[in-house]
Amino acid sequence: MRGSANGDAGDRTTTSNGGTAVDKGADFANYFCTYAFLYHQKEMLSDRVRMDAYFNAIFQNKHHFHGKTVLDVGTGSGILAIWSAQAGARKVYAVEATKMSEHARELVKANNFQNVVEVIEGSMEDVTLPEKVDVIISEWMGYFLLRESMFDSVICARDRWLKPTGVMYPSHARMWLAPIRSGLVDKKKSDYEGAMDDWFCFLNETRNCYGVDTSVLTKSFSEEQRKYYLQTSLWNNLHPNQVIGTTAIVKEIDCMTATINDILNVNASIAPSITAENTRLCGFSGWFDVHFRGSMENPAQSEIELTTAPSVDHSTHWGQQVFLLHPPIHVSVGDDLIVNFSMNRTKENHRLMEVELSCEIRQSSGKLLPPFRNKFYME
Amino acid sequence: MRGSANGDAGDRTTTSNGGTAVDKGADFANYFCTYAFLYHQKEMLSDRVRMDAYFNAIFQNKHHFHGKTVLDVGTGSGILAIWSAQAGARKVYAVEATKMSEHARELVKANNFQNVVEVIEGSMEDVTLPEKVDVIISEWMGYFLLRESMFDSVICARDRWLKPTGVMYPSHARMWLAPIRSGLVDKKKSDYEGAMDDWFCFLNETRNCYGVDTSVLTKSFSEEQRKYYLQTSLWNNLHPNQVIGTTAIVKEIDCMTATINDILNVNASIAPSITAENTRLCGFSGWFDVHFRGSMENPAQSEIELTTAPSVDHSTHWGQQVFLLHPPIHVSVGDDLIVNFSMNRTKENHRLMEVELSCEIRQSSGKLLPPFRNKFYME
Numbered sequence: 115m116r117g118s119a120n121g122d123a124g125d126r127t128t129t130s131n132g133g134t135a136v137d138k139g140a141d142f143a144n145y146f147c148t149y150a151f152l153y154h155q156k157e158m159l160s161d162r163v164r165m166d167a168y169f170n171a172i173f174q175n176k177h178h179f180h181g182k183t184v185l186d187v188g189t190g191s192g193i194l195a196i197w198s199a200q201a202g203a204r205k206v207y208a209v210e211a212t213k214m215s216e217h218a219r220e221l222v223k224a225n226n227f228q229n230v231v232e233v234i235e236g237s238m239e240d241v242t243l244p245e246k247v248d249v250i251i252s253e254w255m256g257y258f259l260l261r262e263s264m265f266d267s268v269i270c271a272r273d274r275w276l277k278p279t280g281v282m283y284p285s286h287a288r289m290w291l292a293p294i295r296s297g298l299v300d301k302k303k304s305d306y307e308g309a310m311d312d313w314f315c316f317l318n319e320t321r322n323c324y325g326v327d328t329s330v331l332t333k334s335f336s337e338e339q340r341k342y343y344l345q346t347s348l349w350n351n352l353h354p355n356q357v358i359g360t361t362a363i364v365k366e367i368d369c370m371t372a373t374i375n376d377i378l379n380v381n382a383s384i385a386p387s388i389t390a391e392n393t394r395l396c397g398f399s400g401w402f403d404v405h406f407r408g409s410m411e412n413p414a415q416s417e418i419e420l421t422t423a424p425s426v427d428h429s430t431h432w433g434q435q436v437f438l439l440h441p442p443i444h445v446s447v448g449d450d451l452i453v454n455f456s457m458n459r460t461k462e463n464h465r466l467m468e469v470e471l472s473c474e475i476r477q478s479s480g481k482l483l484p485p486f487r488n489k490f491y492m493e
Numbered sequence: 494m495r496g497s498a499n500g501d502a503g504d505r506t507t508t509s510n511g512g513t514a515v516d517k518g519a520d521f522a523n524y525f526c527t528y529a530f531l532y533h534q535k536e537m538l539s540d541r542v543r544m545d546a547y548f549n550a551i552f553q554n555k556h557h558f559h560g561k562t563v564l565d566v567g568t569g570s571g572i573l574a575i576w577s578a579q580a581g582a583r584k585v586y587a588v589e590a591t592k593m594s595e596h597a598r599e600l601v602k603a604n605n606f607q608n609v610v611e612v613i614e615g616s617m618e619d620v621t622l623p624e625k626v627d628v629i630i631s632e633w634m635g636y637f638l639l640r641e642s643m644f645d646s647v648i649c650a651r652d653r654w655l656k657p658t659g660v661m662y663p664s665h666a667r668m669w670l671a672p673i674r675s676g677l678v679d680k681k682k683s684d685y686e687g688a689m690d691d692w693f694c695f696l697n698e699t700r701n702c703y704g705v706d707t708s709v710l711t712k713s714f715s716e717e718q719r720k721y722y723l724q725t726s727l728w729n730n731l732h733p734n735q736v737i738g739t740t741a742i743v744k745e746i747d748c749m750t751a752t753i754n755d756i757l758n759v760n761a762s763i764a765p766s767i768t769a770e771n772t773r774l775c776g777f778s779g780w781f782d783v784h785f786r787g788s789m790e791n792p793a794q795s796e797i798e799l800t801t802a803p804s805v806d807h808s809t810h811w812g813q814q815v816f817l818l819h820p821p822i823h824v825s826v827g828d829d830l831i832v833n834f835s836m837n838r839t840k841e842n843h844r845l846m847e848v849e850l851s852c853e854i855r856q857s858s859g860k861l862l863p864p865f866r867n868k869f870y871m872e
Contacts, residue, residue, distance in 0.1 A: 125518070137518035138518075139504070139516035139517075139518040139519035152717050153688075153718070153721070159707075160698075165703060191710075193705060196705055197704075220709050220713075221707060221709060221710060223709075224706055224708070224709035225706055320538060324544060326575055326576070326600070326604055327603055327604055328570075328600060330602075331531060331570075331600060334596060335531045335535070342532070
């Protein structure tokens with residue numbers, strides 16, 4: 115799921131021993147609150163690709179659910195918990211941090227599964243279950259997989275509540291990166307330039323009409339606007355023909371074994387080749403896929419994939435994340451890129467990300483263009 | 494000033510003795526953070542009506558500032574503090590809760606007032622000044638005056654730091670209400686109906702494709718959408734000809750004497766008459782004005798007014814707040830209304846408001862229409 119995590123505000127607090135912890139009040143105000151709205155739940159429930167993938171993963175693998183115990187981390191409206199019960203689960207614990215849990219409870223009852231599904235309001239880190247479970251199911255993925263850092267809660271759930279023989283739904287996740295073209299690069303440049311033109315008008319007026327010289331703030335204003343218009347990653351639903359080069363995996367996660375440390379950083383070097391003729395490298399796009407394969411000891415009978423790659427017919431509400439380059443660069447088929455991609459949580463808000471992307475281009479002629487490095491904010 | 498106070502999230506926390514206090518982490522995430530952006534400060538600094546009023550209030554009343562000490566509550570970019578110094582203040586304390594204080598400090602220095610203006614980062618409730626002051630100046634007004642509840646901080650400042658002989662800038666504030674017509678009523682109705690149509694499609698699909706009956710949630714979804722589309726007050730810049738009846742004051746505040754208790758509730762009965770022929774009463778609009786009159790003992794030489802009433806040429810970034818009636822009611826000149834208006838802070842977030850508006854219409858014929866009462870949310 116992805117919600118609005120407020121990019122403006124931090125969620126850290128200093129603990130009595132001098133460490134930092136997540137400030138729960140701020141975390142709720144920034145992150146959790148969006149999920150308490152039915153409208154937002156409906157948006158996610160209306161994503162056919164998402165719904166089909168989880169539906170098929172469950173119902174084509176009933177052997178994982180029938181007579182088993184299940185934990186649904188972040189149950190929201192309760193849909194995965196209800197499907198698990200419909201697939202024959204003996205008991206389902208459906209944990210939800212927001213008041214949406216009340217609606218989940220209503221939905222469970224209206225669908226006659228109140229004897230199987232127990233909805234528990236609370237955060238995964240705080241609740242106690244009466245037993246360990248055979249399956250942990252969760253739809254935890256944020257934009258570009260890791261935005262919102264919800265997988266932390268799934269790891270916590272797994273380490274506390276999954277039986278040694280248990281399975282994770284999904285079992286695997288991957289992050290992908292590809293070079294792209296996009297008209298957004300022109301729009302954002304124009305927006306930024308408009309904002310700066312406006313600033314200089316404002317500067318003059320404030321000086322002439324009000325006797326205050328605000329020119330000392332120009333640099334900071336410009337940086338703020340650059341960050342907002344040019345350096346903030348964008349949500350977009352790309353057409354596949356906007357992908358102008360080979361795609362590459364920048365992160366692979368085994369949901370059974372990944373630790374919080376493993377997912378704190380994404381760090382990859384990739385070497386995409388340009389596959390389109392005479393085009394502009396306008397930036398890079400990131401997306402993810404997850405797979406439902408079960409475990410080695412207890413595999414799925416039917417392996418299901420949920421992908422958010424650019425698609426004409428199978429777009430999702432996740433879209434892709436777009437990191438724009440200003441200015442765009444002319445490239446053509448045969449040009450090779452060497453890209454270093456790194457992503458980390460911001461200091462101020464553990465649910466938001468900072469990205470560093472450096473790129474070298476070797477043109478098909480052999481000529482090496484000067485390398486560049488850009489910083490981006492996923493807010 | 495008005496910012497985005499997140500309507501979704503609460504800002505209360507339970508204290509160890511069982512009381513409730515404002516959760517500072519949530520309050521920052523919900524409220525303060527917007528003011529840390531230069532873009533937002535610039536929006537306010539670009540409001541000519543706002544700027545002219547404060548500029549004129551200060552420079553046409555230099556006797557209040559010359560050789561005096563001043564406290565600017567919520568200095569933001571520092572503009573009022575700089576003007577106070579330009580008007581001859583001996584010392585200005587400019588308090589700002591966000592990192593915008595760093596920009597205020599830069600601006601003060603760049604305009605050569607670092608020996609007069611001391612910028613202090615912190616909340617008014619927490620900072621300590623070395624002395625009491627002759628003037629407290631602040632631009633604290635939110636939408637419809639009291640949204641954001643920033644005046645609480647001004648009262649706190651006044652009670653702690655204003656000399657008995659001191660003056661408040663502004664000195665007085667009033668809230669106004671008037672009956673209006675507006676096409677927004679049709680738009681919001683249409684938005685709401687569209688959302689409900691969409692819900693029923695979703696309901697069918699979820700039942701048919703995914704075997705889950707979500708009809709139990711229809712009532713809650715409908716209430717959520719009603720609240721969002723029909724019961725949430727709107728920002729608008731009204732044309733004066735949309736005001737279809739007499740205007741009335743619903744609250745008067747003397748900034749020198751008002752207590753927090755005085756401003757917790759707005760409660761008024763008013764009797765507007767319709768002044769337009771054959772029109773629709775689509776709702777009510779609220780706005781405010783403030784005045785700079787000085788004090789009884791130490792009056793202004795030049796009384797300045799800042800009004801946010803509907804205007805063609807003098808609109809402000811505050812606009813007006815609009816409370817829509819569904820359905821609108823046909824009225825005409827000579828019809829009289831009896832309106833009870835009450836506004837209180839929400840339990841969840843002390844910076845946001847709940848409004849109850851009840852209305853009786855006596856038509857010019859003498860016929861009394863059935864009274865109605867509506868609830869609104871100012872988020």
